[in-house]
Amino acid sequence: METSDLLTETHIFGDDTRLITVRADHCEALAARHIAHVAVIDAAAPYTVVRTHLSGAFMQVCLGGAGRTLLDGQWHTHTVGVASFAPAHVLHAFHCLPDTRWQLCWVRFMPTSPRSLAGAMAPGLTPFDGRPLEHAILGLSREMDADADPGTCATWVDIIExxxxxxxxxxxxxxxxxxxxxxxxxxxxxxxxLEDLARLANISPEHLRRLCWKNFGRSPGKQLTTMRIAQAANQLVTTQKKIETIARDVGYVNPFTFSNTFKRLTGFRPSEYRSRPRT
Structure with missing residues (x-):
């Protein structure tokens, strides 16, 4: 996709995409866990989603095939056995590859969920077997199509969680x-x-590097940067603070450096991000 394509909220499913979804509007157990909806999808081009303002965190797991996912300001090939996580208030996009089907399951959290709080987790791709999660979502869907027993639905949602x-x-x-x-x-x-962080963890800087790569797939410095930008994005859409003040709040003395880093990770300058239409 071109950069210009990322400026507009987009949801294209196409005639050859099949979707099974359960929404909190119809399932009290999902609403109680602050989950907006869960889904299993078998997609094909032109399936494309662009969220210019992701109000709640979003987890998606590839079950088969492959597609492309935008995270941390970069496009990644999203393959089987890998989960993506996009925190709230980030630019998020994904689409099918030509002539390639893409099977996925996902969990979309409400803005009120602890998963959606600023800094809860940085965006990333993580190895993850999504089949058990898929089965739990399908189990919930079938229960909703049958008796919708509240206790059984709550059990399925507990397994999903x-x-x-x-x-x-x-x-x-x-x-x-x-x-x-x-x-x-x-x-x-x-x-x-890095030394400050290592002292907090009571380990050596090198050990901290290894643990961060193992758990987050990024260095401690990159993890800190993504957390700062997530905090800044949250403040831009939830407060009226000046951009210079937000930059200082999250650790940037130089507003120009802050603006460049924000643009690299979100695709927008801070002023553009704040002024975007919201869904």
Whole structure:
């Protein structure tokens, strides 16, 4: 896709795309977990989605075939056994490849979900077996088509939430990272160095690098940058603060550096991001 194609909210399904979805409007168990909807899809070109303002976090797992997903300002080939996570308030897009079917399942969170809070997790791709999650979503869908028993629906949603947690909560699998990044979120504007972060985690800088690559697929510095930009994006759409103030809040003394970094990761300058139409 061209850069210009990313400026407009787009949802193109096409005649050869099949979708099974359950929405919180019809399922109290999803609403209780602050999940907007879950879905399983078998897609084909011209299937294309562009979200210029992702109001709630979004997790998507490739079950078969391949497609292209925009995360961290870059296009990635999204293949079988890989999950993508897009936090709230980011530019997010994905589309089918020509002559290639793409099977996916996804979980879309409400803006009120803890998963959608600024800094909850940076965007990324993670190895993940999505078949159990697919079966749980299909189980919920079939129950909704049958008796829609509240207890059975709640059980299926609980299973969905447990599988989601396996992918979205890498910090919980490594307590040292969990404590460290929570401390960073409490003071995101501080000029954190690698040595500062390592001291917080009580490990060596090199060990910290290895743990971050293992759990997030990025270096500690890149993780810190993506968290800062996620915080900035949230402030741009939820407050009336000046852009220079937001830049300082998230650790950028130089507004020009902040603007360039924001553009690289989101596709927009901060002023453009704030002024975009919202869905």
């Amino acid at each position: 447990r599988y989601v947690a396996r992918m979205i909560d890498p910090w919980q699998r490594e307590p040292r990272l969990n404590d460290m990044w929570n401390a960073v979120l409490d003071d995101i504007g501080r000029p954190w160095s």
